[in-house]
Amino acid sequence: GVENKRLSAFLESGIYKFPNSNAVFVDPVRILNRNYSRFRVSPSAYYSRFFNPKFDAQPLQNEDEAQKSRFSVNNRKRKRNQKKKIKQHYALNEKELRAEQRHEDIRPFLVKAQEELIRAKELLEVMCELNCEKKGWEPCIDSNRGVTEEVSFVELGKVWQAPLYEIAIDISQINEEDEENKASPINQHLNQKLLPIFNNFVSNETNDDVVAEFLTSQYVLPKDSSFYMVHHFHLLIKFCLLLVSVSDHTYNLDLEGLPLYLEVLYDLDRGFNCILIDPPWENRSAYQKSMYPTLPNRYFLSIPIRQLTHARGALVALWVTNREKLRNFVENELFPAWGVTHVATWYWLKVKANGSLICDVDLFHHRPYECLLLGFCGGEVVDSELQFMANTLKDKQVIITIPGDYSRKPPVGELLVEYVPGLRAARCIELFARELMAGRTAWGNEPLRFQELKYFSRK
Numbered sequence: 001g002v003e004n005k006r007l008s009a010f011l012e013s014g015i016y017k018f019p020n021s022n023a024v025f026v027d028p029v030r031i032l033n034r035n036y037s038r039f040r041v042s043p044s045a046y047y048s049r050f051f052n053p054k055f056d057a058q059p060l061q062n063e064d065e066a067q068k069s070r071f072s073v074n075n076r077k078r079k080r081n082q083k084k085k086i087k088q089h090y091a092l093n094e095k096e097l098r099a100e101q102r103h104e105d106i107r108p109f110l111v112k113a114q115e116e117l118i119r120a121k122e123l124l125e126v127m128c129e130l131n132c133e134k135k136g137w138e139p140c141i142d143s144n145r146g147v148t149e150e151v152s153f154v155e156l157g158k159v160w161q162a163p164l165y166e167i168a169i170d171i172s173q174i175n176e177e178d179e180e181n182k183a184s185p186i187n188q189h190l191n192q193k194l195l196p197i198f199n200n201f202v203s204n205e206t207n208d209d210v211v212a213e214f215l216t217s218q219y220v221l222p223k224d225s226s227f228y229m230v231h232h233f234h235l236l237i238k239f240c241l242l243l244v245s246v247s248d249h250t251y252n253l254d255l256e257g258l259p260l261y262l263e264v265l266y267d268l269d270r271g272f273n274c275i276l277i278d279p280p281w282e283n284r285s286a287y288q289k290s291m292y293p294t295l296p297n298r299y300f301l302s303i304p305i306r307q308l309t310h311a312r313g314a315l316v317a318l319w320v321t322n323r324e325k326l327r328n329f330v331e332n333e334l335f336p337a338w339g340v341t342h343v344a345t346w347y348w349l350k351v352k353a354n355g356s357l358i359c360d361v362d363l364f365h366h367r368p369y370e371c372l373l374l375g376f377c378g379g380e381v382v383d384s385e386l387q388f389m390a391n392t393l394k395d396k397q398v399i400i401t402i403p404g405d406y407s408r409k410p411p412v413g414e415l416l417v418e419y420v421p422g423l424r425a426a427r428c429i430e431l432f433a434r435e436l437m438a439g440r441t442a443w444g445n446e447p448l449r450f451q452e453l454k455y456f457s458r459k
């Protein structure tokens, strides 16, 4: 019946809309796969956590089980947490109390979203299989061949030789019919374009996936995608100046090297109407620290959001952590500095394959959710559309997913398109990106990170 229709819509789109609800369940792999024609994001490579067949094989059966699962798995741990909680309550300072208040405000929405998930039995059934490869598709790199060291763009970008590194883009692959030939190493060298990989605008302007080579690895570039890989924060500002017309900007910056990119300038001089940002916020967790370099908050004040914004304005989506200090910084300093009006907050709720939350919902320092702050930046053209968009943008939406590895954020672009002002087709830029998307520009110090062939499957 209706449920089956909803499920087949999900299997097609990767988005499951709960009826009359502010919640959706999303399969990032299915969404990402819309970027590719000959490749698929490998589900087993994407979902390498939170599938624990030993403990979580059984989907949660009812609300009772869901209720229990919201708290820690075993009693001893729960008691310990309770003790911790009580202790915390005594020790909470003003800032912590405000954080607790924010949590209490959103908690009912999160609980309701999880309950809806548990009620969608047909969805829960397929959730346990989201990490399985699709029939007929094989991972491009055999994981049994042993682990090969991953190229660290962050490290390579820093060395003095960085400007000399080149990426080889094979443009012969597109028109070939024969799948076998495409992968053969002989053909890879027939029609190669060599481009500097760092501090350079690199794009796949074709309408098909393209495989590129760098050092000993291969990377899949989705159709109509581009990236700008930098190692220095100030290069972002420089890059932004390339995207807007020179006369527009008021930045008093060293413009050395700019003429090299005039082509880019004329191509992209109109800015973006969708700006997605996932900054490397400083974080206490050692795990996070080992994953990528972070930057102090004040650096982000100089991201020239206004200059990046399209003449008709832009939707700005910013990922933040649950730290109160950070939330205050964004609301009181960062958004005002960027000229962004905060309109709505969305929540990314993380579950395991059986529908239980990844951790106790009330743990103070470790929440099973993260926040996406949404706002608008006005362009030069004043029109009523922005206000209209701001009015229709719903607050407190909950996006549920099973998290991928390496704290990857779920792809939210798809859910945001209807709120993008201006041009029909969203011109989107992602700052601090670790992956590429069709039709988008990615900026960061490792935007090719998750494009490596080992994260993909092929027929």
Ligand code: SAM
Binding pocket: 154, 230, 231, 232, 233, 278, 279, 280, 281, 292, 293, 294, 295, 407, 408, 409, 410, 432, 433, 434, 435, 444, 445, 446
């Ligand atoms: N949204 C990404 C995802 O889901 O995979 C994660 C982005 S992560 C929070 C922040 C990124 O910013 C990391 O890739 C980090 O290496 C990068 N980064 C850190 N310092 C940077 C800098 N100075 N310039 C550019 N990128 C930087």
